[in-house]
Amino acid sequence: MEGKKLYTLLVYSENIAGILNQITAVFTRRQVNIESLNVSASSIEGLHKYTITAWSDQDQIEKITKQIEKKIDVVKAKYYTDDELFIRETGLYKLSTDTVLGNPDVSRTIRKHGANIAEVNPTYVIVMLNGMTEDIMSLFHALNDFGCVLQYTRSGRIAVTRSTQEEVSTYLEERELRRGAGNNAGA
Amino acid sequence: MQNEIISGAEIMIRALREEGVKTIFGYPGGSIMPVFDVLYDYTRGENKAFDHILVRHEQAATHAAEGFARVSGEVGVCIVTSGPGATNTLTGVADAMLDSTPMVVIAGQVSIAALGTDAFQEVDLVGLAQPISKWSYQIRRPEDIAWAVSRAFYIARSGRPGPVVLDFPKNAQVDMAEWKPAHVDFVRSYVPYPTPDEHAIAEAAALINAAERPLALVGQGVELGNAHNELLEFIEKAGIPAARTLLGLSALPTGHPLNVGMLGMHGNYAPNVKEQECDVLIAIGMRFSDRVTGLTSTYARQAKVIHLDIDRSEIDKCVKTDVAVIGDCKVTLPAITRLLKKNDHHAWRESFDRLYDMEYEKVISKAIHPADGPLLMGEVVNAVAEATGGDAVLVTDVGQNQMFASRYFRYNRKRSIVTSGGLGTMGFGLPAAVGAAFGAPERTVCVFTGDGGFQMSIQELGTIMENRVPVKMILMNNNYLGNVRQWQDMFFEGKRSFTKMLNPVYEKVADAYGIAYSLVTDRAALDGEVARMLATPGPYLLECAIKEEDNVLPMTPPGKSVDEMLLEIK
Numbered sequence: 001m002e003g004k005k006l007y008t009l010l011v012y013s014e015n016i017a018g019i020l021n022q023i024t025a026v027f028t029r030r031q032v033n034i035e036s037l038n039v040s041a042s043s044i045e046g047l048h049k050y051t052i053t054a055w056s057d058q059d060q061i062e063k064i065t066k067q068i069e070k071k072i073d074v075v076k077a078k079y080y081t082d083d084e085l086f087i088r089e090t091g092l093y094k095l096s097t098d099t100v101l102g103n104p105d106v107s108r109t110i111r112k113h114g115a116n117i118a119e120v121n122p123t124y125v126i127v128m129l130n131g132m133t134e135d136i137m138s139l140f141h142a143l144n145d146f147g148c149v150l151q152y153t154r155s156g157r158i159a160v161t162r163s164t165q166e167e168v169s170t171y172l173e174e175r176e177l178r179r180g181a182g183n184n185a186g187a
Numbered sequence: 188m189q190n191e192i193i194s195g196a197e198i199m200i201r202a203l204r205e206e207g208v209k210t211i212f213g214y215p216g217g218s219i220m221p222v223f224d225v226l227y228d229y230t231r232g233e234n235k236a237f238d239h240i241l242v243r244h245e246q247a248a249t250h251a252a253e254g255f256a257r258v259s260g261e262v263g264v265c266i267v268t269s270g271p272g273a274t275n276t277l278t279g280v281a282d283a284m285l286d287s288t289p290m291v292v293i294a295g296q297v298s299i300a301a302l303g304t305d306a307f308q309e310v311d312l313v314g315l316a317q318p319i320s321k322w323s324y325q326i327r328r329p330e331d332i333a334w335a336v337s338r339a340f341y342i343a344r345s346g347r348p349g350p351v352v353l354d355f356p357k358n359a360q361v362d363m364a365e366w367k368p369a370h371v372d373f374v375r376s377y378v379p380y381p382t383p384d385e386h387a388i389a390e391a392a393a394l395i396n397a398a399e400r401p402l403a404l405v406g407q408g409v410e411l412g413n414a415h416n417e418l419l420e421f422i423e424k425a426g427i428p429a430a431r432t433l434l435g436l437s438a439l440p441t442g443h444p445l446n447v448g449m450l451g452m453h454g455n456y457a458p459n460v461k462e463q464e465c466d467v468l469i470a471i472g473m474r475f476s477d478r479v480t481g482l483t484s485t486y487a488r489q490a491k492v493i494h495l496d497i498d499r500s501e502i503d504k505c506v507k508t509d510v511a512v513i514g515d516c517k518v519t520l521p522a523i524t525r526l527l528k529k530n531d532h533h534a535w536r537e538s539f540d541r542l543y544d545m546e547y548e549k550v551i552s553k554a555i556h557p558a559d560g561p562l563l564m565g566e567v568v569n570a571v572a573e574a575t576g577g578d579a580v581l582v583t584d585v586g587q588n589q590m591f592a593s594r595y596f597r598y599n600r601k602r603s604i605v606t607s608g609g610l611g612t613m614g615f616g617l618p619a620a621v622g623a624a625f626g627a628p629e630r631t632v633c634v635f636t637g638d639g640g641f642q643m644s645i646q647e648l649g650t651i652m653e654n655r656v657p658v659k660m661i662l663m664n665n666n667y668l669g670n671v672r673q674w675q676d677m678f679f680e681g682k683r684s685f686t687k688m689l690n691p692v693y694e695k696v697a698d699a700y701g702i703a704y705s706l707v708t709d710r711a712a713l714d715g716e717v718a719r720m721l722a723t724p725g726p727y728l729l730e731c732a733i734k735e736e737d738n739v740l741p742m743t744p745p746g747k748s749v750d751e752m753l754l755e756i757k
Contacts, residue, residue: 014376018313018323025318059503066500072322072342075376175375 006035007061007079008087008159011050012042012168014073023050023074026067032056036089038156044169047075053157076168085159091115091136092153093127099148100125106146113139124150133157195329196221196360199293200229202336204236205368208264210255210625211239212248216268217308219295221360226266240625240654243646245272247618249279249350250644253288254622257605258580258630260413262289262343263622269295270308273354274315278612280350281319285609286434287411289348291339292316298358299327312354321349327356329364337371346379347498348411381499383514383522390510391469391493392526398467400535401427402458402490404450404479407434408472408497408516415601417520418471419443424524426531428539430458432473433593437603441577447539450479452743453590456550456752457542459743462487463750469493472516475505476609485748495519549754550740555595561734562710564591564663570717571633571661572597579631580605580623584616584640586670588663590739592635602627614643620658621650631659631721638664638690645696651726652700658726665733666690673738677756678745697728708732 013019020039027034035053042049056064061079069077097120100106110117115129129139136154143149161167193201199222203211215223229236242248245267252263263283267276273294283290297306316323322342326335339351395401409418415438422429422439428447431439433454439446448455450462459481462468468490473479480486483505494501494508495516502511512519554565568591571579577599583589583606593606605623607615620634641662651658672686697704703723707716707730720727743752 017325018317021314022317029318063500063504066502066504070498070500072374072377172375175378179373179375 003057004055005081006053007056007081008085008157009050009052009054009061009065009068009077009079010159010161011052011068011077012044012047012075013050013071014075015041015046015048016073019048019071019073020050022071023052023068026064027054030060030064032060032064036156038158042168044172047168051156051158076171078167080159080161084162086162087132087157087159088130089133089136089157090155091129091131091139092151093129093140093143093149094151095125095127095143095148096150097121097123097125099146103146103148106143106148109139109142109146113142115139191366192363193366194221194225194360195332195362195364196225198329198332198364198366199336199355199360200225200236201366202333202368203264204229205333206262206336206340208262209237211237211264211266212242212251212255212622213239213266214242214245214248214268214272216272216295218269218297218357219266219272219355219360221357222266222293222295222355238625240621240650242618242621243649244644245275246278246614247621247644247647247650249276249283249290249292250612250615250618251622251625252290252292253279253283253286253615254582254605254619255626256289256622257619257626258602258623259626260602261626262291262340264291264293266293267295268308269297269312270310272308273310273312276352277315277319278610280316280352282607282610282612282615283350284319284321286607287348287407288350289343290350291343291353292350293353293355295360296325296354296356299356300358302356312352316352320352323352323354325354325356326359329359329362332359332364333367333369334371337369338374341371342374342377346377380497380515381513383512383519387510387512388519388522389526391512392523394467394491394493394510395425395427395469395523396526396528396530399532400465401425401467401469401532402461402465403427403429403469403471404432404473405429405435405438405471406432406473407438408495409435409438410602412472412497412515412517414472414517414520415439417517417524421520421524421527424529425527426533426536427469428461428532428536430455432476432479432608433606434604434608435473436593437598437601440599441597442599445536448543449594452478452481453594453739453741455543455594456546456741456754457539459741459749459752460542461539463489463748465490467491467493469495471495471520472497474501477505480505481743481747481749481751546741546754554591554740557710562707562713562731563737564588564733565595566710567661567663567707567713567731567733568592568595568635570713574714574717574721575631575633579603579633580627582606582616582620582623582632582634584634584636585611585613586637586640586668587665587673587737587739588635588637588640588669590670591663613640616640617644617647617660618650620660621647621654621656624656624658632657633659633661635661635663637669638662638666638688639668648696648700648702652702655725657724659720660726660728662693662728662730663733664690664693664730665735665737667735669737670739672736676736676738693728693730702726702728704728704730706730706732
């Protein structure tokens, strides 16, 4: 496909069972793979935030975003390119203590990548790195060359917008103003 | 009454009454029994609030609810049991989703303690229904019922309507709670009526004012938004020829001078060709279905496209839009009309007539006034259309019968066509006609069906018999799955793979159900039998022995541009 790039979708929804299913179903229907996914409570009470990355062209990600936002309990969905976001991911590396102690290049590599040692015991060392995908992958490849990686995992992306407008809060305030008098919504 | 403590089942029934429901299509079963137990008491005596129509299959309950909703504009309601009862509704739910039909399906479910244990007749209905419904929700406690039902109806009927599925576990039916009516008219995450953008309205009006060859495409959105008058004022002020989609056929009366026919693969020739000649295309409450656009890469490339829709996700979905006017067309149409200059476009409008004449000569006259040979679908539809004078409700099944019926029926009144457009559900016709008869009891309901689709829902003759539903069933029997047979002949070298069908003796079937019946084999008898059908009170089955190998024309072959529409098959 022409012009495919990695888009990040930020979705805010009510905290109701089954929303994740509804969101992923929009991707499944078009057979688009989700590259990474992070779900957590947002700063707005009662709202959950989904951070989803996927390879797509703009036309397709636009249609996916609209179809997600159409879901009744989804408050907002918007897609971004990397330059519009502050992005972080976390990598965890479980290394064999023997190798780490036996080869000073391992520690040098860890320092050079700006990673932290989070836990040490006689069997293993846990190293943690926050950064972009490429940083985390690069440390993995470097450590893997030493043959010391017992386990490795990389988190889904989390991101906040670089915009100075807080669109979701503003949107919700506007919505609340429209709430009709004497209505009973909510349970 | 304060602090009235009643069962969840009774709360459900009272909540439905609060929503103004009067007709329910349903089928009882194990895990919905508490609801049916209460429902019984609310269908008779001084408590009577509802008519409950016992269908013969849960899928038929959904199609009946759809037919009811389409003609009445109210929400259609079904109550079914869990497991197979629930899965049987899914075709109807998908059908209602694609055709924007307001419907609420209430399905029993096993008690929440048994969820996830593969209990008897347990199925994950919310999971199954989510991708094909507007909203699906499991009501787990009796305290939530009134709120959930009100929210369900609000969502089903507001904005772009659609089906809502309520999964109702048995514990919530039998547990007790206080009866407190709820009235949901706001959901913060859901904007049913977007506020139109003034700039878009001005831009749309400017484009239309500058247009030399404007063409309006009218969809079901006009019916759903009850914007019939607003549409007339819009097209009449600027002299814009208007074509209708299959679902929008009765949004504009057949005889209106600006009506230029039906869009689509088997629509009229003129609007299909003119989509490729117009300079401004104004789509109103329609979604550019592939059956309308043909090959999208060549579709209306020369035109500026204005798209009026209430659903933001329809914009740019299939056809790139130059100006999107998002909102309720009841609001956006008059807003644009105010800015329009009076116009006539006389020569442009007349240019449609020449194409219509070509279609009339090559297709229409042969279809509705054949000189000899076996009976044709087109002439049967035409005979019924003439006899009912454009005032009847047309219900169709799917296939050739649907295309002939929609092409040759007449529509003087709004909400007069009930057909499965998006999903193309065979078997839709008969139960949808039952629903339409309950939704518009003062009107004549005619359902055209083929022998294939009729047999897919033939059990509903039982519902018709029991309720003496006055549906006029016109069975156009060609002993074939005619539409597929036509495609086999055109695109599969005539290999008729499983499209020839052995039929039962329908006279005996009708007799078994005590339904009046007659058979037309002879052209000379057609008008008389149609008159007899319409004059006979109650249900009637008119079987017409149709030419076995007739084709629907015109036709835009799949993968072709709309202006490559064929008037004849060589």
